[in-house]
Amino acid sequence: MLKELFYIFISAVLVNNFVLTYFLGICPFLGVSSRIKSAIGMGLATTFVMSFASSICWVLYYLFLEKFGLSIFLEYIVFILVIASLVQLVEMFIRKYSPFLYEVLGIYLPLITTNCAILGLCLFMILKKYNFIESVVFGISAGIGFSLVLIIMASIREELKYADIPKNFKGASISLITAGILALVFMGFGGMLK
């Protein structure tokens, strides 16, 4: 049991990283990852939403949708509504307790709703037929993996500011190429799972 959970953890954080292999959550990845501080905030908020989203979606899918045979028609609509309300909750929470973080994340918080990583998480969890505990672990590890890559990327980009980049490659272009190299690096972890 523990072994399987560890397997899911390593897989979601390193080997099948959401950003670098599934391309989920690229928008915040390109948008927020220019400063380490905002990358950490965004990573935390996303991990928080992810760990709740996976458990709530699991419960709704298996105890409600599946039971009444509604999963084919309502799956996506229910998932996206759960995520949207969760994000609203996190936004209210951060606005109250950390005005600084709220200022930094400002426009990106509502965007978590359309962060494909969260909906992707719920869809993959159903596809892989995880049980409840596995789904929760999967959610948390996916969030950690997302934050990890976001923070690595932010630290690279803080240095990139001082690099002499050809004019046309500045901005999104060089970030994507950097992400490509990171993806190659992360492929090295593939050997960890057999």
Added chain:
Amino acid sequence: MKVRNIITSGLWSNHPIFRQLLGMCPTLAVTTSLTNALFMGLSVIFVLTSSSFIVSLIKRLVPHQVRIAVFTVIIASFVTMVDLFLKAYFPQISRALGPYVPLIIVNCIILGRQEAFSSRHSVRESIIDALSMGTGFLWGLVILGSIREILGQGTILGRPILNIEKMLVMMLPAGAFFTLGFLIALMNRLKKRC
């Protein structure tokens, strides 16, 4: 707004992928072959146009605070239709695209257009805008998909055309990042020319 401006905005000057950097997740994930890219682009055109039509029809009825939730539910309903349609008539494509079909719901292009355009323009203008943005997205995907399929497999639409050493990296996630990075740099260069 002039119709001509709306059309050129989506197709070139405000291109969803190369200029606004939206919808990155499907752009990178499904462009391993031209066929996948075509199906993804067409699905997005359908969902975008139908949601823009509905949103511009009901824009006066939707309270401001819940507009995002309403838009998302409308989009999710159309995506469910596309998903079931693909599953029924193109099961092979549906399997290849996997969870990236339901992930159209969180494609920022679609929600972005509802928020920025359809919720404040007439039905006619919204449909034109949706078609032009959708077509812009489609041609972006087609270029990316063709480059990756030709270099990665030496084929186009599954037919062999080039007898070259296959570049495995093009089929990997890293290849997607590299190709898009270089394409964006190319677009920056072209923009400066004209």
